[in-house]
Amino acid sequence: MGYFAQAEEDSLKLMLSNLAGFNVMPMSETDLHDSIFEAILAGPPSSSDQAELITGLGSANALSHLPLPRWHTNPRFSHLQRFEQSDTNADLKGVELRVPVKEQLSKASNSAEALRILTSRCAAEVKFIMQLSESELDLGLALTDLGVDSLIAVDIRSWFFRELGINIPVLGILNGSSINDVCKGALSQLDI
Helix, strand or coil: CHHHHHCCHHHHHHHHHHHHHCCECCCCHHHHHHHHHHHHHHCCCCCCCCCCCCCCECCCHHHCCCCCCHHHHCHHHHHHCCCCCCCCCCCCCCCCCCCCHHHHHHCCCCHHHHHHHHHHHHHHHHHHHHCCCHHHCCCCCEHHHHCCCHHHHHHHHHHHHHHHCCCCCHHHHHCCCEHHHHHHHHHHCCCC
């Protein structure tokens, strides 16, 4: 809250834009207080209420022009997804439901095509995590030069493990490797 209160107008606009990308909606202070009050009332073990309070999440329809935020594809948060009555696949045509990387790689005809597929998907993930524009992302530039630190390197490592089931060492990401280098190393661990 302190950051928002003291942020300059440009920083505030950027932060609000980033939050909108996560499919969250602004709440008034009164709404926040009401939510906390409702949680307190429903919270005691002796309460007979079976309440679940969820606030500030937008519908998929509100984001139809953007890819859904990362948490929408995580099964642990599936109960938090709110689709409005008018939401249909046609309404979500701007939302790209991607084929898993492993499946795409299995259809690659040669190692060069597999490298192109993996590099493209890894670059998209790095771009999303780092909130980079297309022009800021250079596949041959060291990830550390793009601003990747140890926390982001763990996210990238987790992405490789989740998508491909392979272990990319965090130090392998932070040692000056580019996206191309990391993807070449990842492909060497796969049977392609």
